[in-house]
Amino acid sequence: xxxxxxxxxxxxxxxxxxxxxxxxxxxxxxxxxxxxxxxxxxxxxxxxxxxxxxxxxxxxxxxxxxxxxxxxxxxxxxxxxxxxxxxxxxxxxxxxxxxxxxxxxxxxxxxxxxxxxxxxxxxxxxxxxxxxxxxxxxxxxxxxxxxxxxxxxxxxxxxxxxxxxxxxxxxxxxxxxxxxxxxxxxxxxxxxxxxxxxxxxxxxxxxxxxxxxxxxxxxxxxxxxxxxxxxxxxxxxxxxxxxxxxxxxxxxxxxxxxxxxxxxxxxxxxxxxxxxxxxxxxxxxxxxxxxxxxxxxxxxxxxxxxxxxxxxxxxxxxxxxxxxxxxxxxxxxxxxxxxxxxxxxxxxxxxxxxxxxxxxxxxxxxxxxxxxxxxxxxxxxxxxxxxxxxxxxxxxxxxxxxxxxxxxxxxxxxxxxxxxxxxxxxxxxxxxxxxxxxxxxxxxxxxxxxxxxxxxxxxxxxxxxxxxxxxxxxxxxxx
Amino acid sequence: xxxxxxxxxxxxxxxxxxxxxxxxxxxxxxxxxxxxxxxxxxxxxxxxxxxxxxxxxxxxxxxxxxxxxxxxxxxxxxxxxxxxxxxxxxxxxxxxxxxxxxxxxxxxxxxxxxxxxxxxxxxxxxxxxxxxxxxxxxxxxxxxxxxxxxxxxxxxxxxxxxxxxxxxxxxxxxxxxxxxxxxxxxxxxxxxxxxxxxxxxxxxxxxxxxxxxxxxxxxxxxxxxxxxxxxxxxxxxxxxxxxxxxxxxxxxxxxxxxxxxxxxxxxxxxxxxxxxxxxxxxxxxxxxxxxxxxxxxxxxxxxxxxxxxxxxxxxxxxxxxxxxxxxxxxxxxxxxxxxxxxxxxxxxxxxxxxxxxxxxxxxxxxxxxxxxxxxxxxxxxxxxxxxxxxxxxxxxxxxxxxxxxxxxxxxxxxxxxxxxxxxxxxxxxxxxxxxxxxxxxxxxxxxxxxxxxxxxxxxxxxxxxxxxxxxxxxxxxxxxxxxxxxxxxxx
Numbered sequence: 001x002x003x004x005x006x007x008x009x010x011x012x013x014x015x016x017x018x019x020x021x022x023x024x025x026x027x028x029x030x031x032x033x034x035x036x037x038x039x040x041x042x043x044x045x046x047x048x049x050x051x052x053x054x055x056x057x058x059x060x061x062x063x064x065x066x067x068x069x070x071x072x073x074x075x076x077x078x079x080x081x082x083x084x085x086x087x088x089x090x091x092x093x094x095x096x097x098x099x100x101x102x103x104x105x106x107x108x109x110x111x112x113x114x115x116x117x118x119x120x121x122x123x124x125x126x127x128x129x130x131x132x133x134x135x136x137x138x139x140x141x142x143x144x145x146x147x148x149x150x151x152x153x154x155x156x157x158x159x160x161x162x163x164x165x166x167x168x169x170x171x172x173x174x175x176x177x178x179x180x181x182x183x184x185x186x187x188x189x190x191x192x193x194x195x196x197x198x199x200x201x202x203x204x205x206x207x208x209x210x211x212x213x214x215x216x217x218x219x220x221x222x223x224x225x226x227x228x229x230x231x232x233x234x235x236x237x238x239x240x241x242x243x244x245x246x247x248x249x250x251x252x253x254x255x256x257x258x259x260x261x262x263x264x265x266x267x268x269x270x271x272x273x274x275x276x277x278x279x280x281x282x283x284x285x286x287x288x289x290x291x292x293x294x295x296x297x298x299x300x301x302x303x304x305x306x307x308x309x310x311x312x313x314x315x316x317x318x319x320x321x322x323x324x325x326x327x328x329x330x331x332x333x334x335x336x337x338x339x340x341x342x343x344x345x346x347x348x349x350x351x352x353x354x355x356x357x358x359x360x361x362x363x364x365x366x367x368x369x370x371x372x373x374x375x376x377x378x379x380x381x382x383x384x385x386x387x388x389x390x391x392x393x394x395x396x397x398x399x400x401x402x403x404x405x406x407x408x409x410x411x412x413x414x415x416x417x418x419x420x421x422x423x424x425x426x427x428x429x430x431x432x433x434x435x436x437x438x439x440x441x442x443x444x445x446x447x448x449x450x451x452x453x454x455x456x457x458x459x460x461x462x463x464x465x466x467x468x469x470x471x472x473x474x475x476x477x478x479x
Numbered sequence: 480x481x482x483x484x485x486x487x488x489x490x491x492x493x494x495x496x497x498x499x500x501x502x503x504x505x506x507x508x509x510x511x512x513x514x515x516x517x518x519x520x521x522x523x524x525x526x527x528x529x530x531x532x533x534x535x536x537x538x539x540x541x542x543x544x545x546x547x548x549x550x551x552x553x554x555x556x557x558x559x560x561x562x563x564x565x566x567x568x569x570x571x572x573x574x575x576x577x578x579x580x581x582x583x584x585x586x587x588x589x590x591x592x593x594x595x596x597x598x599x600x601x602x603x604x605x606x607x608x609x610x611x612x613x614x615x616x617x618x619x620x621x622x623x624x625x626x627x628x629x630x631x632x633x634x635x636x637x638x639x640x641x642x643x644x645x646x647x648x649x650x651x652x653x654x655x656x657x658x659x660x661x662x663x664x665x666x667x668x669x670x671x672x673x674x675x676x677x678x679x680x681x682x683x684x685x686x687x688x689x690x691x692x693x694x695x696x697x698x699x700x701x702x703x704x705x706x707x708x709x710x711x712x713x714x715x716x717x718x719x720x721x722x723x724x725x726x727x728x729x730x731x732x733x734x735x736x737x738x739x740x741x742x743x744x745x746x747x748x749x750x751x752x753x754x755x756x757x758x759x760x761x762x763x764x765x766x767x768x769x770x771x772x773x774x775x776x777x778x779x780x781x782x783x784x785x786x787x788x789x790x791x792x793x794x795x796x797x798x799x800x801x802x803x804x805x806x807x808x809x810x811x812x813x814x815x816x817x818x819x820x821x822x823x824x825x826x827x828x829x830x831x832x833x834x835x836x837x838x839x840x841x842x843x844x845x846x847x848x849x850x851x852x853x854x855x856x857x858x859x860x861x862x863x864x865x866x867x868x869x870x871x872x873x874x875x876x877x878x879x880x881x882x883x884x885x886x887x888x889x890x891x892x893x894x895x896x897x898x899x900x901x902x903x904x905x906x907x908x909x910x911x912x913x914x915x916x917x918x919x920x921x922x923x924x925x926x927x928x929x930x931x932x933x934x935x936x937x938x939x940x941x942x943x944x945x946x947x948x949x950x951x952x953x954x955x956x957x958x959x960x961x962x963x964x965x966x967x968x969x970x
Contacts, residue, residue, distance in 0.1 A: 432630055
């Protein structure tokens with residue numbers, strides 16, 4: 001590698017370098033932060049993310065391939081990186097008070113989140129199965145630890161252990177798929193793979209490799225049949241980490257899936273049938289199981305499974321519109337899901353966990369504004385206009401119908417009617433029950449800011465989707 | 480015209496809802512809500528006065544790009560069919576505020592906000608000229624209506640609110656798929672007028688017809704997807720019932736007139752007999768159910784099913800008198816049934832009982848109340864001289880022209896309506912004054928009178944001199960018939 005190429009590579013991956021360097025510095029400096037000064041950590045972490053965001057923005061002008069084709073900084077990656085930045089910053093803002101209450105506010109918590117972020121960023125930019133693997137592992141290793149961060153709680157420990165074991169198996173499957181691809185084509189680069197195949201595209205070995213890779217990736221977004229970890233991990237992990245995982249790592253998983261599916265090798269095979277089945281089963285399972293949940297975090301876990309299923313439909317549709325619809329969906333999902341999790345996090349105060357749905361009974365009476373915000377997020381998750389959630393679903397559906405998958409679209413809307421039931425059931429508890437006891441939500445200025453920002457996004461994108469839609473569209477083939 | 484009149488009409492209640500959020504006193508909330516709905520009514524009258532009855536073209540049109548990438552525009556406009564409903568919605572808006580003045584005791588501000596948001600969305604549905612915009616308005620109505628029923632309703636409100644929400648949502652979602660299919664079949668546009676001009680192949684039309692039918696039939700409601708209506712009506716607060724019966728039910732029928740007939744003419748003609756049968760079934764079945772009710776609200780609710788059967792019968796008769804009659808009858812039903820729900824609400828406020836068996840001899844304690852009740856009861860059973868007579872007569876004559884047997888079934892329904900309505904009136908108002916002994920009942924006060932009088936005015940006006948109303952819809956109905964039959968080439 002020449003010096004010029006190396007410089008070019010470093011430049012292209014500058015945001016990642018910034019985040020990792022910042023995380024390392026914070027790891028050292030974190031030792032010197034005195035008790036009561038933890039908020040400095042939050043602001044320093046946010047500053048790291050913002051500097052990375054600035055670098056990303058400055059470099060966004062052109063496509064920059066780097067590290068001999070293993071990495072690329074294109075507009076597709078930029079779009080996803082901004083979703084990650086959004087999720088990370090909002091998680092930092094939500095964490096401050098929550099971390100205090102739970103006693104997890106040490107510097108490792110913030111550093112691990114930053115490392116997770118860097119892993120996700122590498123995933124979004126990776127164009128080689130191996131660099132995908134590196135990003136993926138960096139991301140999941142950090143989330144394993146974060147899941148178990150409530151050291152004294154059994155649930156948290158159990159969730160982390162479960163997550164590690166299942167995650168390791170899925171990574172193994174993914175790696176096996178990668179090795180098969182390498183054996184068959186002699187390369188792991190996504191672009192070179194398709195050209196290397198000269199013979200039968202339906203070669204069973206190749207098909208097996210694709211299935212293994214897909215299986216490994218599907219695990220990360222929590223789709224059926226690799227969804228078993230999601231409810232336990234979401235319930236056991238600290239709520240801030242759950243909020244983060246439901247948005248960031250999931251989007252990163254989708255970024256990789258889209259990259260792999262953009263690849264003509266996969267597009268030419270009949271893998272879309274497998275993916276369509278996965279999508280439908282995932283939606284069905286998420287929607288129906290969520291109906292009987294009493295724990296809010298578990299309900300949101302199943303809801304996130306159902307949403308993953310809906311977004312996969314956009315992958316099935318494929319094409320420019322299909323990919324743009326997935327990206328658009330993930331952006332909107334980030335806003336509404338962080339919003340609803342923000343509400344759950346704020347309810348963690350004193351001796352209340354904020355996790356039992358019945359605890360929210362009559363919440364609208366003492367806190368009309370907060371209840372209205374929750375109503376907004378829940379209706380958005382249910383996909384009722386004029387919220388952004390409706391537009392997200394609409395765009396996926398229109399991509400499906402455009403490709404002629406009308407039957408899939410019909411199944412999707414029927415299942416989302418089922419899903420609407422459990423969202424409005426929560427609205428019912430908030431608005432139509434009598435209050436059982438008094439709740440004092442832990443409202444700090446930063447939580448307020450998060451809720452206001454996510455609400456603005458949820459309603460704003462719903463009313464004025466044009467600009468965001470153009471953004472998603474131009475990011476698809478920008479690279 | 481440079482003033483965006485329709486946008487003003489649609490957005491005024493929404494802006495009013497925002498203003499209400501900052502008010503503290505409950506009285507200020509009530510007066511502001513009344514002022515806004517009153518102003519909205521005035522604007523809609525301005526619209527009607529400026530309405531040109533000689534053309535079927537859309538009037539007061541506005542068009543702004545919304546999501547250009549998908550061809551979605553913010554387009555508003557009214558023709559003869561929608562103008563009447565815009566007015567009806569605005570009229571019932573102020574009636575609802577007056578009806579909730581004292582009936583709503585808790586969370587007055589939140590209630591009035593929901594009511595105004597609802598008002599804005601309903602007006603939006605009738606004004607929208609873009610299919611996507613229409614759908615957004617149509618579906619967004621679920622949120623305030625769910626809250627109105629579920630928060631301020633009766634004892635079984637939660638169940639009723641859920642049922643209402645899920646029925647309507649399930650219907651609407653298939654409609655959404657229909658809308659998207661139509662978008663791609665019709666040249667990637669959501670413009671209602673452009674889509675109307677498309678000539679779709681028959682198989683596509685049939686599929687879309689049924690996708691639309693599910694959504695509209697739930698809203699109307701047609702038998703057998705009517706079961707949400709009695710629950711929702713009984714549990715909803717008075718204002719909710721007025722809005723449901725007066726406006727929401729009209730949206731299903733409006734959907735038939737605006738989408739099914741002009742966009743899917745061949746399928747509409749092909750399936751018209753099926754639709755006529757479902758309508759006749761609703762007329763008779765709704766009437767029979769109403770006959771068996773003891774709960775006043777349930778009785779009016781089932782009578783609504785029967786009366787909306789007349790409306791769909793008129794629409795799918797697919798001839799001039801049927802269509803004219805059904806549109807006029809929708810307006811009449813909004814006024815009359817809205818008034819009946821208002822009256823049930825008024826008496827419920829005084830006695831907290833809706834059971835007919837609890838009443839009797841109301842005439843002696845509340846003479847003004849019972850006289851007006853008589854007027855609206857007679858109007859509901861379509862006595863000559865009242866508004867419904869004109870509408871029902873037109874529908875029946877159109878229905879007979881289309882299908883003799885089903886027309887005859889509809890006449891049976893009209894007989895039934897006389898039976899249950901007169902029976903109800905006799906048991907409530909006439910006889911010995913048993914009710915006076917149990918409850919202390921005061922007659923209507925000035926505020927209630929203000930709510931009643933405009934409705935009574937329209938009962939008599941349409942009944943005695945329907946010409947101006949028929950003139951408004953005339954050109955648009957004729958154009959609609961050309962769209963249905965002209966394309967098919969049979970007439």
